[in-house]
Amino acid sequence: MTEVALQAVELVRRIEGAVSHTLVNGIDLAVSKGEFVAITGPSGSGKSSLLYLLGLLDAPSEGEVMICGQPTSKLSESDRADVRLTKCGFVFQFHFLLPEFTSLDNVLLPMRAAGRMAEAEMRERGLALLDSLGLAEHANKRPNQLSGGQRQRVAIARALANRPEIIVADEPTGALDTASTEQVFSILRNIADKGQTVVVVTHDPALAARADRRIHIVDGKIAEITERGRGELVCEAVS
Amino acid sequence: MKLLFNIAWTHVSTRVRQTLVGMAGVSMGVGFTIMMAGLMQGSQIDFLRQLVDTMPHITVEDERRSVPTQPAEQEYAAVQMSDIANVGKRPGIRYSESVMSSLRSWIPGDVAPSAKTTAIVNHGGARIGITLSGIDPRREVQVSKLATQMREGKIDDLSRAPNGIIMGEALAEKLGVKTGNTVLLVGGQGVQLNSTVAGLYRSGLKRVDESQIYSLMGPAQVMMGQSGVINQLRLRLNDPMLAQKVAAQVEAQTGYKSVSWQEANADLLSSFTVRDFIVLTVMGAMLLTSSFATYNIISTITHEKRQDIAIMKSLGMREYAVRRIFIIEAAIIGVVGILFGWILGYLLCYGWSKITIFNPLTGATVPLQIYYSLAHYVIVGGISLVCCAGAAYFPARKATCVHPVEIIRGAS
Numbered sequence: 001m002t003e004v005a006l007q008a009v010e011l012v013r014r015i016e017g018a019v020s021h022t023l024v025n026g027i028d029l030a031v032s033k034g035e036f037v038a039i040t041g042p043s044g045s046g047k048s049s050l051l052y053l054l055g056l057l058d059a060p061s062e063g064e065v066m067i068c069g070q071p072t073s074k075l076s077e078s079d080r081a082d083v084r085l086t087k088c089g090f091v092f093q094f095h096f097l098l099p100e101f102t103s104l105d106n107v108l109l110p111m112r113a114a115g116r117m118a119e120a121e122m123r124e125r126g127l128a129l130l131d132s133l134g135l136a137e138h139a140n141k142r143p144n145q146l147s148g149g150q151r152q153r154v155a156i157a158r159a160l161a162n163r164p165e166i167i168v169a170d171e172p173t174g175a176l177d178t179a180s181t182e183q184v185f186s187i188l189r190n191i192a193d194k195g196q197t198v199v200v201v202t203h204d205p206a207l208a209a210r211a212d213r214r215i216h217i218v219d220g221k222i223a224e225i226t227e228r229g230r231g232e233l234v235c236e237a238v239s
Numbered sequence: 240m241k242l243l244f245n246i247a248w249t250h251v252s253t254r255v256r257q258t259l260v261g262m263a264g265v266s267m268g269v270g271f272t273i274m275m276a277g278l279m280q281g282s283q284i285d286f287l288r289q290l291v292d293t294m295p296h297i298t299v300e301d302e303r304r305s306v307p308t309q310p311a312e313q314e315y316a317a318v319q320m321s322d323i324a325n326v327g328k329r330p331g332i333r334y335s336e337s338v339m340s341s342l343r344s345w346i347p348g349d350v351a352p353s354a355k356t357t358a359i360v361n362h363g364g365a366r367i368g369i370t371l372s373g374i375d376p377r378r379e380v381q382v383s384k385l386a387t388q389m390r391e392g393k394i395d396d397l398s399r400a401p402n403g404i405i406m407g408e409a410l411a412e413k414l415g416v417k418t419g420n421t422v423l424l425v426g427g428q429g430v431q432l433n434s435t436v437a438g439l440y441r442s443g444l445k446r447v448d449e450s451q452i453y454s455l456m457g458p459a460q461v462m463m464g465q466s467g468v469i470n471q472l473r474l475r476l477n478d479p480m481l482a483q484k485v486a487a488q489v490e491a492q493t494g495y496k497s498v499s500w501q502e503a504n505a506d507l508l509s510s511f512t513v514r515d516f517i518v519l520t521v522m523g524a525m526l527l528t529s530s531f532a533t534y535n536i537i538s539t540i541t542h543e544k545r546q547d548i549a550i551m552k553s554l555g556m557r558e559y560a561v562r563r564i565f566i567i568e569a570a571i572i573g574v575v576g577i578l579f580g581w582i583l584g585y586l587l588c589y590g591w592s593k594i595t596i597f598n599p600l601t602g603a604t605v606p607l608q609i610y611y612s613l614a615h616y617v618i619v620g621g622i623s624l625v626c627c628a629g630a631a632y633f634p635a636r637k638a639t640c641v642h643p644v645e646i647i648r649g650a651s
Contacts, residue, residue: 048648052644057644058642058644078557081552081555081558082555083555084553084555085554086555090553092647096550096647098249098547100249101249109551109554110555112242113554113555113556170647
C-alpha cells in the first residue's frame with residue numbers, strides 16, 4: 001500500500017461577505033508519496049484556491065488537510081508556518097525571488113529561516129541544488145541578471161531547499177516560453193520520480209497529461225480524474 | 240537573527256538616499272535636543288550657582304515657624320488663645336555663641352553670626368529702604384563669597400572707617416556715592432548714624448546689590464537699639480544641595496526657624512520646574528518629529544516589499560520574524576542617526592559655548608553656559624531609538640498582517 005503524503009477531506013473554502021462565494025466545495029483527495037498530480041480547470045474554477053489550501057497557505061472554512069498523516073486544521077498560524085517551512089516547497093507563476101539577493105542567497109533563505117544546518121552545510125546544499133538545475137554559474141547573480149526560465153529554476157531550487165515532502169506549484173510555467181516550460185516541467189517530473197510529492201496547477205493540457213494523475217476542477221469540485229498511461233476516465237465528476 | 244539582519248541591511252543599503260534622509264532626520268533631532276538640554280541645564284546651573292554663592296545656604300533667624308502654644312492650651316482642649324503680646328521678649332538668638340559651637344561640631348560647613356535689621360539710607364534727598372547686616376569680618380569669609388565679590392575696598396576696611404559700611408555697586412550708583420563718602424542711616428527706633436562707605440561689592444543679583452548693606456556688628460546693633468544681639472546665624476555647607484536636610488536638623492535642634500536657600504527661593508525653583516516641563520515637552524516633540532523620517536522610510540519599504548513579505552511568509556517565516564526585519568531596519572537608521580546626532584550635538588554645544596552675551600545681572604559679557612553631561616547623550620539617544628522602533632513597528636505590523644495569498648493572487 002502506497003504511503004499518503006497529502007490528503008484533503010471534505011475541503012471547503014468559502015469567502016464570507018454580503019454575498020458569500022464558495023471557492024472550493026467539498027473536495028476529497030489523497031496524493032501518494034512520490035506522485036505527480038496536475039490540477040487543471042478553467043479560470044476561477046478554484047484550482048489555485050485548492051492548491052493554497054493543500055500547501056497550508058490558506059485555511060479551509062470546513063474540512064481537513066493532512067500532511068504526512070498529520071491533521072492541520074487545529075494548528076495555529078505559527079505552527080502552520082513551521083509546517084510550510086519544513087514540509088512544503090512552493091513554486092509560483094512568478095518567481096518571487098528577493099530581488100536584492102543572489103540566486104544562492106535566495107535558495108539559502110528557507111534553510112536559514114529553518115536554522116537546522118550550519119552555514120557551510122547550507123551553502124554546500126544550495127550550490128548543489130543550483131548545480132543540479134544547471135545554474136551553477138549563476139549562483140552569484142541577482143534575479144534581474146537571469147532569464148525567466150533561470151529565475152523559475154532558482155525558485156524550484158529554493159522550494160527544494162529544506163527537503164520538503166511536498167512541492168506545490170501554481171502555474172509554474174505560466175510566464176515561460178516553450179523551451180523553459182519543457183525544462184521546468186522535466187525538473188518537476190524528475191523531482192517526483194525521486195520520491196517527493198508534486199502537485200501542480202496548470203492550464204496546459206499537454207503538460208497535465210504527463211502527470212501521474214490529472215484532476216480537473218470545475219466550480220470548486222472535482223469534475224474528473226485521469227491517470228497517466230491508462231488515458232481513460234477513472235472517475236466521473238461528482239454531480 | 241543573522242538572516243533577518245541580512246535582509247534588513249540589504250533593504251536599507253540599497254536605498255541609500257532614503258536611508259540617508261532618515262538618518263539625517265534622527266541626527267538633527269538628537270543633535271539639537273542635546274544642544275537644548277546642554278544650554279538649558281547650563282544656564283540653570285549657572286543661575287543657581289550665582290544664587291547659592293550670593294546667599295547663605297541656611298539662615299537661622301530668631302523667630303519660630305508658628306506661635307508657641309500656651310500651657311493652658313496644652314492642658315485643656317477647650318482652651319484657645321490668640322493675640323498674646325510677648326511683652327518684654329528680647330529679640331535675638333539666645334546663647335548664640337554656644338549654639339554656633341554646637342552647630343560647628345556636626346554641620347558639614349561653617350556658621351557665622353549676624354545682626355540683621357532694616358534701615359533707610361538718607362543721602363542727598365534720596366531715601367531708600369535697605370537691609371543692614373552686621374557681620375564679623377573674620378567669620379564672614381567662612382560663610383559667604385562677599386570677600387570675592389568686593390569691587391572696591393576689602394571686608395576688613397569695615398573696621399578702619401568710622402561706622403564703615405559695604406554696599407552694592409547698584410545702590411551706590413543709585414545714591415551717587417563712592418568709597419569714602421558718608422551716608423546717613425536711619426533705623427526703626429529713630430536712631431541715626433553717619434556711616435562711611437568702606438567698600439562696594441557686586442553679587443550678581445541686582446535685588447541683593449540694591450538693598451543689602453553690610454557693617455560691623457556694633458553699628459547694626461545700635462540701629463536695632465539692642466546691643467549685643469545676634470538675631471541671625473548664617474550657614475554655608477560644603478554641599479549646597481544638603482541645605483534642606485541640614486536646615487530641618489538645625490531647626491529641630493535649636494527651635495529657631497531655619498530656612499534653606501531652596502525654601503527661600505521656592506517660587507524661583509518652582510518656576511524652574513515649569514521651565515523644565517516646557518523644555519522636556521519641546522525636546523520630546525523634537526525627537527518624535529525626527530522619528531517621522533524613519534516612519535516614512537519604513538512605510539515606503541514595507542509598501543514596496545509587500546511581495547517579499549508575502550513570499551517570506553509563504554515560505555514559512557513567522558509573522559513576527561518578518562516584522563522584526565523592519566524593526567531592525569529602523570534600528571540601523573536610528574543607531575547610525577544617533578551616532579551622528581551625538582557628534583552634531585557636541586559640535587553645536589561647543590559652538591554655542593563660544594558665543595558671548597551681555598548679562599544684565601552682572602553687567603558683564605559672559606559666554607553662554609553649556610552643561611556637558613553623558614546622561615544627555617544616553618537619554619536622548621535612548622528616547623530617539625525607542626521613537627524609531629515605534630515609528631517602524633506600526634507600518635511593519637500593518638504590512639506583515641496581510642495574508643500572503645492576497646498578495647500572491649494580486650501579483651498573478
